[in-house]
Amino acid sequence: xxxxxxxxxxxxxxxxxxxxxxxxxxxxxxxxxxxxxxxxxxxxxxxxxxxxxxxxxxxxxxxxxxxxxxxxxxx
Amino acid sequence: xxxxxxxxxxxxxxxxxxxxxxxxxxxxxxxxxxxxxxxxxxxxxxxxxxxxxxxxxxxxxxxxxxxxxxxxxxxxxxxxxxxxxxxxxxxxxxxxxxxxxxxxxxxxxxxxxxxxxxxxxxxxxxxxxxxxxxxxxxxxxxxxxxxxxxxxxxxxxxxxxxxxxxxx
Numbered sequence: 647x648x649x650x651x652x653x654x655x656x657x658x659x660x661x662x663x664x665x666x667x668x669x670x671x672x673x674x675x676x677x678x679x680x681x682x683x684x685x686x687x688x689x690x691x692x693x694x695x696x697x698x699x700x701x702x703x704x705x706x707x708x709x710x711x712x713x714x715x716x717x718x719x720x721x
Numbered sequence: 722x723x724x725x726x727x728x729x730x731x732x733x734x735x736x737x738x739x740x741x742x743x744x745x746x747x748x749x750x751x752x753x754x755x756x757x758x759x760x761x762x763x764x765x766x767x768x769x770x771x772x773x774x775x776x777x778x779x780x781x782x783x784x785x786x787x788x789x790x791x792x793x794x795x796x797x798x799x800x801x802x803x804x805x806x807x808x809x810x811x812x813x814x815x816x817x818x819x820x821x822x823x824x825x826x827x828x829x830x831x832x833x834x835x836x837x838x839x840x841x842x843x844x845x846x847x848x849x850x851x852x853x854x855x856x857x858x859x860x861x862x863x864x865x866x867x868x869x870x871x872x873x874x875x876x877x878x879x880x881x882x883x884x885x886x887x888x889x
Contacts, residue, residue, distance in 0.1 A: 658829040660756040664839055667759035685829075698760045 648680035742774030
């Protein structure tokens with residue numbers, strides 16, 4: 647289980663990223679944020695976001711049009 | 722200490738010259754500014770000419786289909802292009818603006834006021850072009866709070882120290 651979940655379903659670029667950035671501030675270092683999104687562009691974008699910010703994308707899956715990302719707050 | 726996530730002395734930086742103030746052209750600069758800020762980039766936006774309209778306290782942004790053969794709006798399962806002759810009819814801009822705003826809402830795209838608020842919140846530095854203010858007889862008081870005033874040299878100093886410089 648992630649420490650926190652962000653429901654970004656129905657939101658389009660760049661809102662899932664912007665809201666994730668805001669949410670991850672409230673996750674303690676080492677903790678995880680789960681993001682749920684429906685924007686297909688978020689797959690490439692969360693990977694890029696994590697590579698650039700140094701946060702770790704620890705899990706990624708897709709189920710019935712919903713993309714799920716688990717990001718570890720490492721930076 | 723460098724914090725890749727929250728800016729800092731060693732963070733990357735980006736500048737954007739914002740020259741257009743229509744609803745459609747307001748998106749690229751604000752999307753990139755907010756996203757870059759979220760990725761730990763120090764962002765400066767320089768608003769000049771019609772772009773200055775994006776800093777007004779009260780935003781009344783419009784789009785015009787006139788002279789835009791590339792503008793295709795989804796409508797009733799099709800894509801509609803508007804001939805210039807139709808685009809020139811009074812009221813068409815307002816109609817196209819309403820259509821675009823409805824589409825924005827329906828597709829979960831952020832509004833410009835929302836993105837601008839997020840840019841302010843994430844400490845994006847915004848500079849209003851002093852010359853444009855004078856030229857169009859606008860006052861600093863017409864603009865949202867927290868805006869700096871400056872000119873080409875102010876921008877250039879910034880651009881020379883930035884990793885990414887964009888003109889939109």
